[in-house]
Amino acid sequence: MLNDIFIKPFADMAAAPDFLLQVLWEGLVSGILYALIALGFVLIYRSSRIFNFAQGIMVVFAALTLVGLHALGIPAWISVALTLAVMFALAVTIERVVLRPLVGQPDIILFMATIGITLFLIGGGEIIFGGENKVMITEELGIPTGSVLLEPWGGLLILEQKDITAVLVAAALVVALLVFLNRTRMGRAIRALGDDHQAALSVGISLQTVWVLVWFIAGIIALVTGIAWGARAGVSFALEVIAYKALPVLMLGGLESITGAIIGGLMIGMLEKLFEIYWGQPLLGGNTETWFAFVLALVVLLFRPQGLFGERIIERV
Amino acid sequence: MLYRTAGQFKTSYKADMALFPVRQDAVLLAVILALVWGVFPLLASEFAFQTLLIPILIYALAALGLNILTGYAGQLSLGTGAFMGVGAYACYKMVTLFPWMNPVVAILLSGLFSAGVGVMFGIPSLRIKGFYLAIATLAAQFFLVWLFEKWGWLYNDNASGAIQVPNLDMFGIYVAGPQASSLVQYYVVLAVVTLMTLLCINLTRGNLGRTWKATRDMDIAAELIGINLLRSKLMAFAVSSYVVGVAGALFVFMWRGAAEPNLFDIPLSFRVLFIAIIGGLGSILGNYLGAILIVGLPVVLNTLPQALGLPISSATVEHLNVMIVGALIVFFLIIEPHGLARLWALIREKLIIWPFPH
Amino acid sequence: MDGSRTDDSTEGQETVRDEGHVVAEGRRIGPVLMELRNITLRFGGVVAIKDISFDIREGEIRAIIGPNGAGKSSMLNIISGFYTPSEGALLYRGETRPPMRPYEVARLGVARTFQNIALFEGMTVLDNVMTGRLTHMKAGLVAQALWWGRARDEEIANREVVEKVIDFLEIQAIRKTPVGRLPYGLKKRVELARALAAEPSLLLLDEPMAGMNVEEKEDMSRFILDVNDEFGTTICLIEHDMGVVMDLSDRVVVMDYGRKIGDGTPDEVRRNQDVIDAYLGVAH
Numbered sequence: 033m034l035n036d037i038f039i040k041p042f043a044d045m046a047a048a049p050d051f052l053l054q055v056l057w058e059g060l061v062s063g064i065l066y067a068l069i070a071l072g073f074v075l076i077y078r079s080s081r082i083f084n085f086a087q088g089i090m091v092v093f094a095a096l097t098l099v100g101l102h103a104l105g106i107p108a109w110i111s112v113a114l115t116l117a118v119m120f121a122l123a124v125t126i127e128r129v130v131l132r133p134l135v136g137q138p139d140i141i142l143f144m145a146t147i148g149i150t151l152f153l154i155g156g157g158e159i160i161f162g163g164e165n166k167v168m169i170t171e172e173l174g175i176p177t178g179s180v181l182l183e184p185w186g187g188l189l190i191l192e193q194k195d196i197t198a199v200l201v202a203a204a205l206v207v208a209l210l211v212f213l214n215r216t217r218m219g220r221a222i223r224a225l226g227d228d229h230q231a232a233l234s235v236g237i238s239l240q241t242v243w244v245l246v247w248f249i250a251g252i253i254a255l256v257t258g259i260a261w262g263a264r265a266g267v268s269f270a271l272e273v274i275a276y277k278a279l280p281v282l283m284l285g286g287l288e289s290i291t292g293a294i295i296g297g298l299m300i301g302m303l304e305k306l307f308e309i310y311w312g313q314p315l316l317g318g319n320t321e322t323w324f325a326f327v328l329a330l331v332v333l334l335f336r337p338q339g340l341f342g343e344r345i346i347e348r349v
Numbered sequence: 350m351l352y353r354t355a356g357q358f359k360t361s362y363k364a365d366m367a368l369f370p371v372r373q374d375a376v377l378l379a380v381i382l383a384l385v386w387g388v389f390p391l392l393a394s395e396f397a398f399q400t401l402l403i404p405i406l407i408y409a410l411a412a413l414g415l416n417i418l419t420g421y422a423g424q425l426s427l428g429t430g431a432f433m434g435v436g437a438y439a440c441y442k443m444v445t446l447f448p449w450m451n452p453v454v455a456i457l458l459s460g461l462f463s464a465g466v467g468v469m470f471g472i473p474s475l476r477i478k479g480f481y482l483a484i485a486t487l488a489a490q491f492f493l494v495w496l497f498e499k500w501g502w503l504y505n506d507n508a509s510g511a512i513q514v515p516n517l518d519m520f521g522i523y524v525a526g527p528q529a530s531s532l533v534q535y536y537v538v539l540a541v542v543t544l545m546t547l548l549c550i551n552l553t554r555g556n557l558g559r560t561w562k563a564t565r566d567m568d569i570a571a572e573l574i575g576i577n578l579l580r581s582k583l584m585a586f587a588v589s590s591y592v593v594g595v596a597g598a599l600f601v602f603m604w605r606g607a608a609e610p611n612l613f614d615i616p617l618s619f620r621v622l623f624i625a626i627i628g629g630l631g632s633i634l635g636n637y638l639g640a641i642l643i644v645g646l647p648v649v650l651n652t653l654p655q656a657l658g659l660p661i662s663s664a665t666v667e668h669l670n671v672m673i674v675g676a677l678i679v680f681f682l683i684i685e686p687h688g689l690a691r692l693w694a695l696i697r698e699k700l701i702i703w704p705f706p707h
Numbered sequence: 708m709d710g711s712r713t714d715d716s717t718e719g720q721e722t723v724r725d726e727g728h729v730v731a732e733g734r735r736i737g738p739v740l741m742e743l744r745n746i747t748l749r750f751g752g753v754v755a756i757k758d759i760s761f762d763i764r765e766g767e768i769r770a771i772i773g774p775n776g777a778g779k780s781s782m783l784n785i786i787s788g789f790y791t792p793s794e795g796a797l798l799y800r801g802e803t804r805p806p807m808r809p810y811e812v813a814r815l816g817v818a819r820t821f822q823n824i825a826l827f828e829g830m831t832v833l834d835n836v837m838t839g840r841l842t843h844m845k846a847g848l849v850a851q852a853l854w855w856g857r858a859r860d861e862e863i864a865n866r867e868v869v870e871k872v873i874d875f876l877e878i879q880a881i882r883k884t885p886v887g888r889l890p891y892g893l894k895k896r897v898e899l900a901r902a903l904a905a906e907p908s909l910l911l912l913d914e915p916m917a918g919m920n921v922e923e924k925e926d927m928s929r930f931i932l933d934v935n936d937e938f939g940t941t942i943c944l945i946e947h948d949m950g951v952v953m954d955l956s957d958r959v960v961v962m963d964y965g966r967k968i969g970d971g972t973p974d975e976v977r978r979n980q981d982v983i984d985a986y987l988g989v990a991h
Binding site: 129152322 | 678
């Protein structure tokens with residue numbers, strides 16, 4: 033038993049390093065997508081203190097819209113543009129209809145409202161697009177679909193080109209976001225709102241504009257995530273479960289930390305894959321990916337309540 | 350006029366602390382009790398029992414359990430469904446291991462198991478707060494549902510992986526399983542729910558209730574006036590999980606008749622959370638109002654298109670349902686964030702001073 | 708008893724020397740209730756309190772004054788167990804108090820109010836004051852769930868105590884009002900009621916007069932004096948409003964930049980050159 037837990041997995045890793053690399057690569061790709069979804073959460077949380085449960089469903093909704101529009105005969109890139117327009121309209125609608133009347137309500141109320149939005153989008157999406165699994169328009173968007181074969185240590189490592197593309201696009205998106213947040217006026221406004229609501233309002237930052245903007249950015253992130261994940265697994269409401277994975281990422285990285293979201297996402301993506309392959313499947317009957325990330329985050333937080341990247345808080349009376 | 354309280358004087362603190370210091374409230378409650386204990390069971394059809402009366406009571410009880418934790422003690426939980434599952438599986442193991450056991454006793458005992466598991470997952474609550482804690486409760490949610498699936502002992506290694514409620518009798522009358530009649534099951538559920546509600550009312554209006562509310566409203570101050578926060582929170586987790594576990598056992602044994610692990614997945618947790626929040630956090634009555642709305646609405650929506658002769662497929666109706674529930678949640682949060690119970694309180698306040706404006 | 712009270716502080720702490728000494732107003736000042744010895748408190752590299760010693764005697768009104776940032780609130784937080792001192796010892800009734808969680812300190816009979824009101828906003832005034840009785844209620848879970856026996860008796864008995872406090876502070880009319888709806892001055896009074904309901908042996912008041920107008924200050928002063936007079940409660944209060952404090956208190960500790968610069972009766976403190984320089988001398 034102890035051997036199975038503490039020795040055998042590591043012996044297996046050492047025996048087949050190419051397979052270990054493959055596992056880590058798969059984990060890295062999922063991790064990037066978790067990080068992207070977590071980033072959407074962080075942006076919205078920082079600027080409005082809203083814990084946006086709808087982030088996951090926005091991924092599905094964006095992907096479905098894209099595929100649906102293309103199915104109508106619209107060229108792929110125009111479909112992307114139209115989908116972005118839809119996400120913008122969604123951001124404006126949510127701000128107008130849901131957020132504005134709920135300004136100043138307790139956190140839990142706003143959180144519940146985003147669950148309401150989630151249900152609304154699920155129901156609406158099913159009616160408009162139907163519930164069956166659809167194929168992402170990968171080739172039409174010019175994403176390469178071949179694979180790269182590497183032979184480290186005489187073994188075999190298969191990297192799908194669409195995964196490589198996803199990693200590169202995600203990285204570019206993150207860089208673009210960081211530049212936007214740090215270098216532009218609007219980006220600084222978003223960060224200011226996160227630091228101090230009242231103060232930001234008093235220097236003339238418009239709450240409404242910022243909210244529409246962050247929800248729209250979250251929509252763009254959702255679309256990118258949706259394309260990348262859809263290319264791997266097809267597009268359906270089952271995608272929604274990956275959104276839950278962003279939650280332990282947030283616990284580890286902190287609700288407000290962009291760096292935390294990225295590093296936490298990658299960490300969780302890789303660790304849960306490792307655990308599943310080397311411990312979960314041989315010892316626990318598999319499918320441990322449903323809970324591993326949560327339990328990991330829980331254990332870490334027990335010992336570091338401020339998360340991995342938060343600062344220790346001195347409580348005051 | 351109907352609700353005028355003038356002339357009702359209290360002469361002792363005991364009288365002032367009575368359950369219903371206002372006489373009309375007591376009368377109203379008596380009417381409701383008479384309806385649910387006497388009139389409804391006489392009039393209800395099989396359909397009404399199975400789609401409205403029984404599920405409303407069970408969901409209300411689950412929401413009541415959650416409300417103790419979230420509404421009174423301020424600890425947001427997203428894992429209610431899994432704790433209902435613990436109650437259901439515990440009850441299943443007990444009645445199959447000890448077939449002589451009285452089923453109602455088994456149901457009441459099964460809550461103890463979910464209370465234990467609840468306390469275990471509640472321990473982090475001293476160090477983890479707010480949304481972080483909510484995510485932590487999701488750990489319980491996903492882990493437990495996974496366990497229900499993988500741990501064969503829990504479902505006696507059935508090939509189907511599901512638990513099937515056997516025929517169980519009490520004093521010669523079947524109360525659970527395929528042979529049990531809806532009327533009997535309704536009365537069992539009603540009795541358990543009434544008892545639980547009474548106990549919860551007492552707990553929340555007394556010392557423990559004040560301890561919880563203090564923990565919820567300002568934990569630092571609570572600790573400085575002598576509240577052991579860990580104890581207060583764990584107590585809330587224990588009581589809440591107990592009630593939720595009993596609701597889970599009722600859910601499977603008195604209503605569904607069978608259960609697969611994914612029955613206790615996130616959608617169930619959210620359903621109960623909606624009921625608690627739309628009904629009103631920190632209220633007992635709200636759980637019932639919320640359950641009536643959330644359980645009743647789909648029934649109305651399902652029957653409405655047929656009644657109007659609209660040709661809509663049942664799948665579309667289901668999706669429409671989801672959409673409408675989502676929209677309604679937002680709608681109710683906007684018109685009254687504190688829930689239906691607060692709405693009723695406002696109406697009642699108006700009635701007390703009616704016809705005067707103030 | 709006397710041996711434990713070596714005066715290591717500045718001049719003149721001599722007014723209340725003996726047990727049972729009777730001061731001018733006719734109140735009894737008893738032996739030392741709490742003694743703080745060489746307390747130092749650091750947050751990382753910042754020294755908030757540096758080597759402070761003083762004591763609080765039973766039945767007296769003891770004030771800690773000083774300009775903003777002097778470390779007064781930190782001092783109070785140490786007494787109530789919210790902060791643990793980096794160095795030094797606390798003696799309670801002559802015995803060293805081990806490091807404790809705040810709730811344990813509360814159970815020893817230390818109650819307090821807060822500078823920024825810390826009431827339970829979701830509860831009524833009555834329930835808020837009832838929370839002050841928490842440490843006096845012992846009924847178990849089952850008894851409470853059944854509202855029977857000990858639970859019900861306790862509820863009624865403690866309600867009577869609470870009603871006395873409510874009468875005393877003249878807040879009968881707002882008994883059933885949720886505290887969220889109350890104006891600032893009343894909230895302060897409810898907070899005092901909650902602390903009093905605990906029947907504390909040591910009552911800590913954190914800037915009880917902050918943000919009040921003259922009239923409210925007078926009311927509050929009267930309540931503080933009455934509490935001390937009628938219940939014999941020992942009170943330790945923090946203020947930066949010198950005038951009020953000098954009229955209220957028996958002895959005053961003056962702090963500045965985390966150090967103690969004066970200790971004694973109001974008259975003595977007033978004459979203390981260090982205090983005049985550091986505090987009174989500063990033109991506002």
